[in-house]
Amino acid sequence: MLKTLDGADFATGRARFLDEDANALEGTAKIFVKIEPSNLGSPVLAQLDTGCPWSILKPEIAEAINLMDEEGQPQVLSTRLGIVNGQLKRTTITIIADDGNSIDVEATVFISADWTAGNFLGYGGLLERVRFAVDPQENFFYFGHSA
Amino acid sequence: MATQLNNSDVFHQLPGGGKYTRHIAGLTAMMGHGIDRSLGLGSPQHRQAENGERTKNAALTHSPIDLTLDLAAPFIGDFGAFLCKSSPPAGKHRADQSPSSPAPGLVAEHIEITYRVALSLMEREQITLARKALDALPVGQLGEPIIIRLRKLLAVPVTKTSQKRDTDRTLDYQWIRDHAQDYRGQWVALDKGELLGTATSLRELLDRVKPLRSEHRPLLHQIS
Numbered sequence: 341m342l343k344t345l346d347g348a349d350f351a352t353g354r355a356r357f358l359d360e361d362a363n364a365l366e367g368t369a370k371i372f373v374k375i376e377p378s379n380l381g382s383p384v385l386a387q388l389d390t391g392c393p394w395s396i397l398k399p400e401i402a403e404a405i406n407l408m409d410e411e412g413q414p415q416v417l418s419t420r421l422g423i424v425n426g427q428l429k430r431t432t433i434t435i436i437a438d439d440g441n442s443i444d445v446e447a448t449v450f451i452s453a454d455w456t457a458g459n460f461l462g463y464g465g466l467l468e469r470v471r472f473a474v475d476p477q478e479n480f481f482y483f484g485h486s487a
Numbered sequence: 488m489a490t491q492l493n494n495s496d497v498f499h500q501l502p503g504g505g506k507y508t509r510h511i512a513g514l515t516a517m518m519g520h521g522i523d524r525s526l527g528l529g530s531p532q533h534r535q536a537e538n539g540e541r542t543k544n545a546a547l548t549h550s551p552i553d554l555t556l557d558l559a560a561p562f563i564g565d566f567g568a569f570l571c572k573s574s575p576p577a578g579k580h581r582a583d584q585s586p587s588s589p590a591p592g593l594v595a596e597h598i599e600i601t602y603r604v605a606l607s608l609m610e611r612e613q614i615t616l617a618r619k620a621l622d623a624l625p626v627g628q629l630g631e632p633i634i635i636r637l638r639k640l641l642a643v644p645v646t647k648t649s650q651k652r653d654t655d656r657t658l659d660y661q662w663i664r665d666h667a668q669d670y671r672g673q674w675v676a677l678d679k680g681e682l683l684g685t686a687t688s689l690r691e692l693l694d695r696v697k698p699l700r701s702e703h704r705p706l707l708h709q710i711s
Contacts, residue, residue, distance in 0.1 A: 355653065358660040374653055374706070381693070382676070382704045383653050393612035398709065400674075400689040413640050416610060428609075428640050434649050438656075442649040448640055458711070464614040469644040485646045 341440050342473060342482050350471050351482035353437030358385060359479055371474060373461065373481045376434040377449075378405040383436050384459060388472075388481075392462030393417070394428065394450040401459065402451045407431055417450055419457075426452025433466060435483050443485060445470060598624070598631050605637055617641055659706045667710045676705035 342351035358372040372385040377397055384401060394417065402408045412427030428448050436442045448465030461467055473482040589597075601624055608617035618641050621634060628634065658680030666682070674692040676683040683705050686692035696705050 352648075356655050356657055356660070358656075358663065360664055374656065376651060380707075382696070382707045383656075384707050393614065398689075400709075404689055404693060413609075413637065430640060430642075434651050436649075436651055436653045438653055442651045442653075443646050444649040446645040448642075448644070456711075458709070464612070465641075466644050469646055485648075 342484070349484055351440075351473060351484040353435070353440035353442055353484065354480050354482045355436060355438045357388075357474075357479050357481040359476075371481065374436045375459070375461065376436055377401055377459075378407070378431050378433075380405050386459035386461045388467075389460045390463045390467060392460045393464045395433065395447055395462045395466045396450045396452075396455060396457075396460040397431075398459055399451065399453045399455055402429075405431065407449075407451055408453070412451065415450060417452070421457060424452050424454055426450050426455065428465075433461075435470065437483075441484075443470070443483065594628060598628050598634060601628075602633050602637065605641075609641075614641065618643075654703050656706055663708060663710070670710040672709075672711060674707065674709045676707055678703055678705045 341349075341354060344350045355374050357374075359369045371388040373388055374383040375386045376383050380401065386395070394415075396417075397407070399408065407429055410429055412429040415426055415428045417424045417426060427450070429451050430446065430448055433445050433447045433449070434442055435445065445466055450462075469486045471484045471486045474480070475482065601620055605617040605620045608614075608620060618638075621638050621641065624634060629638070656677075659677040662677055662680050662682065663675075670685060673685045673687065674689050675685050676692055676696045683699055684692060684695040686695055689707065689709070692707060696707075699705075
């Protein structure tokens, strides 16, 4: 789908993203990509945020995939909403393609019952092993395995 | 010779800073950086290769705590010597080496300090450095449950191709733009630009959409 200069695969899947969401706390455009956390059974949206140290799932989603009951590593996260206490847990996040291949990422995510904002795809524990590119003209999110 | 311990402030702010300082020296040596390199962040030519905290690393390089080799050397006391000489880090054991057996209390203390250092680094979002700290433990100490759990949690993500597939959700995205104001606080299920169901909780919504025979799995979204 997308190739590196030496002809290797860079991205093997792509999906249309949402760049405007009434949920956004700020008025600026964001990139929301489709993911399916574990066995949820349906896609949900997660904001792409490379500045976020961990990916975050909404507590209701974590509950639906039975992640709330698992014991995790206590972690404090400093966010723009303030300090949030939660736990780091390991789960599978699928980045879903409209075209090409989706990828499963065995990722570390932050879960907190106190988290009131949306889902986030952060760099640490998830995006650090995903190649991705954004086409803002067509609102395509390209992604693939990182070596 | 200048020595940069760029993240040494992490350790100095921990309780029992002396132990951590000695541990830094040990970890630095075990992580293969050498005493004349910066801890974790690597020398400038290595920074690009770092995963995880690249942006933060760039910022940190502007505020390093410079120590001279003369200042750093005393930190490698008996504890550091134990780390460096008696216990090569994971993956660096050689068949012809027979590590001496340190006192159990010292090993336990080593594990505990490394664990706490890793946690502190995680709190500071220094994920790559936390991984390195744990990986620097001798092989024999990697089997400790707290270390196993933390290493598993900090393991780099693993990716594989998935058979799951979705369709273009442009119409559903447009629905969100057009109708979000009317569904504040609601969970919505969307497909082909149509609202399949709403609920006040995800669990309730999942129960509602499960019986529906949609050609595709609906997109679930909470309008907050």
